[in-house]
Amino acid sequence: MKLTVKLLDIANRGVLLHSTDAQNIRVRDGDRVQIADETAGISVQAHVDTTSSLIEPGVIGVYRPLNATLAASEGTPVEVRSAERPLSLSYIKKKMDGGRFTKDETLEIVKDIVDDTLSPGEITAYVTASYINGLDMDEVEYLTRAMVETGERLQFTRHPVVDKHSIGGVPGNKITLLIVPIIAASGLRIPKTSSRAITGAGGTADLMEVLAPVSFPAAEVQKMTEKVGGAIVWGGATNIAPADDKIITYEYPFRIDARGQMIASVMAKKFAVGADIVVIDIPVGRNTKIATPQEGRKLAREFIELGERLGMRVECALSYGESLVGHTIGPNLEVHEALAVLEGAPEPNSLIQKSLSIAGIALEMAGKAAYGQGFDMAADLLRSGKALEKMRQIIEVQGGDPTVKAEDIVPGEYRFDVRAPQDGYVIELNNSALVTLARLAGSPYDHGAGLDIHAKKGTRVRKGDPIFTIYADREWRLERAIEVGRVLMPVVVEGMVLERIPPERWV
């Protein structure tokens, strides 16, 4: 039936129908309608809410995110009818029943995810079925290609193009802020798209945003990379592999970490930016995503195989994942730490070693350094100041202040030192508790919020020594973090003798 568009500023990809109209076209709350603006030649699907009073019969309330596609103006007449069931639902059902996705089916599903034809519930079903019944390497390849095809791509004329990715799960992993300028300083190109924090205290995009804007369309990322050799941007703004963000959104409530989807999602982004050479950092250890080296090697082989299928050279680095990288968690604190290293600071060792190792692998793969010489070459690029110079160019090309110094980036004004309750050793530093504290203190939204860890695991401390400092931009957030920190106990200090076992009783 013909209805007239009324634009409603609600951030939900649906429409609002008067219940009389809904009844006439035979749809109920949550059903799907097809909305066609015949003059403009645009037709979209959306899910229905109903009302008896908010709008008149004859009017269709179009919510904001839907109108990004429909692009109708107030009063536009549109044809609205009950929508056909999308084919992708039967493909998802097939996976529930243990079947395999074909290439075409995968593309259809991913298209329907990207253009919101599938509802959140339906995407959840896709994610769940793929997680439970798994995807084989063919299906992972189809998914990767479908994610690339349904988004934008960079097309560099000069190669090789380098990219890197960290699987995540380790706090304070600010290595991208060192690796990108090192690689770019070597003359290679590295258009790095990064994520914002989902569960962490700051994704690389959150960190880079301290220094410069990070939201650019794909074409702009390509131009900036061509100009200065590298960029560090937020992938979410580029429309590169946009299906991935949605899939992750629906995995998040269940903490689903579906292997096949994760590999496809990482590799789709690398493929879409035109990378030839990819280094994957796989942190291994308790409390990371990958518990053992065996598991890490298996994952590495899968990345490498998928790379071969897509024509990309992939190497993986298993890294130590049980302790945070560097000493800081939170945007300003981490950026300060990374900039200081670029400016010549001799530590923290964990940050420098890891960054140089991974940059070195990429330099060797690209033929910039002989096998075994990549680390040293990366170290030279860092120590000579060339990486710092390159970072300043990257900051400038992204619209930040290239004269910025580490000392300019300061933590929040409210601080609290957590001190050792007794002499002893730091026998436990709970990463996820530390991240929770940093988030409570305001990280990553409040750039000054976060933690500075003075005594990592194994360090000898005396009673009253500061073990870590919590920083916040707002006093009440600091207080909340302190309060919760008392319960969470992210740090345990004990004597080297942990427990005295008394002699057995004489029976």
Place this chain on the structure above:
Amino acid sequence: MKLTVKLLDIANRGVLLHSTDAQNIRVRDGDRVQIADETAGISVQAHVDTTSSLIEPGVIGVYRPLNATLAASEGTPVEVRSAERPLSLSYIKKKMDGGRFTKDETLEIVKDIVDDTLSPGEITAYVTASYINGLDMDEVEYLTRAMVETGERLQFTRHPVVDKHSIGGVPGNKITLLIVPIIAASGLRIPKTSSRAITGAGGTADLMEVLAPVSFPAAEVQKMTEKVGGAIVWGGATNIAPADDKIITYEYPFRIDARGQMIASVMAKKFAVGADIVVIDIPVGRNTKIATPQEGRKLAREFIELGERLGMRVECALSYGESLVGHTIGPNLEVHEALAVLEGAPEPNSLIQKSLSIAGIALEMAGKAAYGQGFDMAADLLRSGKALEKMRQIIEVQGGDPTVKAEDIVPGEYRFDVRAPQDGYVIELNNSALVTLARLAGSPYDHGAGLDIHAKKGTRVRKGDPIFTIYADREWRLERAIEVGRVLMPVVVEGMVLERIPPERWV
């Protein structure tokens, strides 16, 4: 933070926050908030939409279905904060990973489904994981009990209480309209809750609504049953096993028919109405839910075992499911057909035989008839007019007109006869195509819409004989049904020789 309630008439169980407020309490679109009306002592969870203009900062828009629980009035101050992740999500994740639900976990999930703590996507994940990884008989029992506990129950003082259920999948299955009055006429009690059509052309509730109101609270259903021995109501209005409706809603897009959930859902309703004696009709055949007698027997054993665990006596009847029951599809047509049988019409045979058989099983189980005598007793109750008298009492107690006659219930004024294109036999009558036509003609919403099938499978017809008639209340719907019918070809007429195989060529 404290926000002020503004009621919004939108049929979606969520709230609308100004984006500034959303940012302050750290939630994004689709996230979950806890809303507490501290004065009233009510706290509920809901999912968030955001806006920058529809409401002011400081205001929370509460949608209609949510306010059914929150019961706040315009201007009520409420405390709104980002909600904790419900525990049931980790239980669902455990099922994804192949684990088993405990009794407590099942109850927690079902509670969260009933009070809308879980989002549609999360319920879909539950349904999907349970479907793929299955539920064992313990888990099915837990689910049944949880569905019963989270809804209302009938408590009859006089027993036995009888109930019946048809698994569905056969069109025109109006047997409940005969079985309930027959059982009630025998002196037994049968409080029958029925569903509305989901994919069919009419559920029993849609049919009964032609004769009387069908929406009653559970207590009313009990009173009516105590008064006249039976009732035929819409289960959706009773709040009996309310989790079931929601689970079905999220299975529907995928046509999931999860065995364990289906058994639990059927048996929860029987248990909640206090039934001691249950007959399950399992139609078997191609195009029904159960393809073979073997499969039907397996399902029957599961129903019987679950019944034993819950203290109910269950018998199952495998019935012929390949052809419609009686000759009609659609509310008025089916009700007319059933009433006519109650009034003494000697056919249709398929309807009478099936109804008497199933009623007979219940009469034998309840000890009203000796083993092997139930069918005859049911036939006596029908032929003597006692069942008709009882049906009139049931119609009256539900608020309908007890003097109604079959001839009063007429089909829609617009009709079209589909005639045999040639002499021959009806070799195919496609049930699902017939249902589609009935729905296109307006069934079950337009009560007069539906089909009257004159020549069932195997009938000899002459060119021009009417095979079936399409009825509609509105002309344009009739036309649409005719148009689609031309393409669907629900009936195939052929000579008995279907194909001539020519002699092999001489090579």
